[in-house]
Amino acid sequence: MNLEQINNLFDNFGNFSVLVVGDVMIDSYLWGKVERISPEAPVPIITSTKRENRLGGAANVAMNLKYLGANPILGAVIGDDEKGRLFLKLMKKRALPTEGIVQSKHRMTTIKTRVISQNQHILRVDQEKTHELKGQIEELFIKQLEDILTTKKIHAVVFEDYDKGIITKKLIQRIVQLSIRKNIPTLVDPKKKNFLHYDNVSLFKPNLKEIGDGLKIDIEKGSNESLFDAAKILHNKGIKYIFVTLSERGVFISNAKKFASIPAEIRDIADVSGAGDTVISIASLCLASGIDMKNIAIISNLGGGLVCEKVGVVPIKKELLRKECIAYFNKNGKAH
Template identity: 55%
Template sequence: MNNLFQSFSTFKILVIGDVIIDSYLWGKVERISPEAPIPVVSIVKRENRLGGAANVALNLRSLGANPIICAATGNDDNSILFNELCEQNGILTAGIISLHDRPTTCKTRVIGGNQHLLRVDEEIDIQISDIETKKLSERIFLLLNKEDINAIVFEDYDKGVISIALIEEVTKEAKKRKIPVCVDPKKRNFLHYKNVTLFKPNFRELCEGLKINLHKNNFEEIFKAVQVFHNEKNISEIMVTLSELGIFISNGKEYHIIPTQVRDVADVSGAGDTVISVATLCKAAKLNVIDTAAISNIAGGLVCEKVGVVPIEKDVLIEACKNFFANI
């Protein structure tokens, strides 16, 4: 187990997708506003964290890997803040392009007494232009030629950075270079990911993406649905997160269920980012299907114990994995 986690520090990972600033206003609720029937929050702390594809990069960095973000930000104050957060966390931003016609996505959460009271989103989610996509693609290919990339992860939040053309260009080049590609999809591009190593929707995204109704606890039904998807899209492994039921993992020929472990769940925000981060490193390390799912499942469960979007702690994950594998 130690050797596996030590190998992570040798990996360079391209993270392609929608970056977000997760901003938190922590406070106390002591009265109701006289202006409207809403709570008045007295702010005691402000905090900004990396979210979306940047949270995937943060998880990768936390596990010792060397992520490079390939994304788009605005030309605004939040883009400056975003770059500062990346620099503070040792995350390379060589693949980021700056756009003048859209803001840097920022989601502000107001929290009182550990309860989410309100979220305010600053974003534009229309598709970036063909010219902007070409500019981003050029950055990605420059990095592929310059760096020894061990894996690529698409972190798609449907904010308009990832296009069909970009997916096709990158996956084609990755296949040529034998670089594993892992995908955390959303609805818009769900059917456009082909020839990838690992595809990780959650259960709701799977149903929406395939436009079918499935039952979460009917694993045979899920397997039949993903078998077709395996064959049509030439996907090596499909991992479906099932929240309280754990993780479903399939290689197209058989499937396995990794049950969730009992934990005190405080917040599920960012758990999917952690799962795809760990799974990507496992694929870079050429780990088998079951162990990949098991370690990813443990990691996702651990971050759910924390409030807000937080990266996995390497030492905590190593210890949890040792305990898990010692008991099977």
């Protein structure tokens, strides 16, 4: 991509509205110091110095989209509880719309508490219920999503699936079918339970372990050909692009006919939390922009790498990513 194409791409992000559907949570960080070992058990005692609550899961994708200049709408079900009220407060603080949020007395708002000392994770505690949406609440939520897709101009739909029960097979089928009728691209960050239910989506983004587990096959480590053979199984389900994140090896992307492999940039990795959310956020805007398969992978990979340099689940800013893209394409002789 040349400089004009890069700037046009980033300048147009503000024209896009993206519906993010999926499991949301509060990422709570408890920062402290380890000063001694407990006399009660061989575990460290943390002297707490600070607590911070952040939007997590699908809400972090929405946050990433907002930081990139786009207009996210989050569709999720949370508990009608104290943590749910905290979640809505965090949404409003970040100026994110709450029209797609449904509260239910039959669910608990997920909160993941990470205990951190000297930039090292010591412990994580999860409070959640993961039963699948059913009956009246499932239908209410699906109709709310359908109403958003029908009444608003949506440019992409992202399914952010954490296997917490919000995304059901029925929901997937109805939202994908409606999106296809309205010519809206659909992207998926999958987990195991619904892995094979996302027929006919535009872009499917598992990591290497998820694609192997989801298809129940062994993928030869380091072999793009073996990975492409696995991707073909998903292409046969009508999926246009398979986009696999490979950690330190970078990313792989394919359509039914060819693949491309993009190596990771050398970075000082502080924390990989939230990198996948950043990648799918960027990919959704690139896909809505109509750029080619390889450049979707390159730009998304750059964003995922940038966020790994920061501690915690942190969204990436548009201008930082723009600068990184210009530097990358300059280095490769294509930004001028």
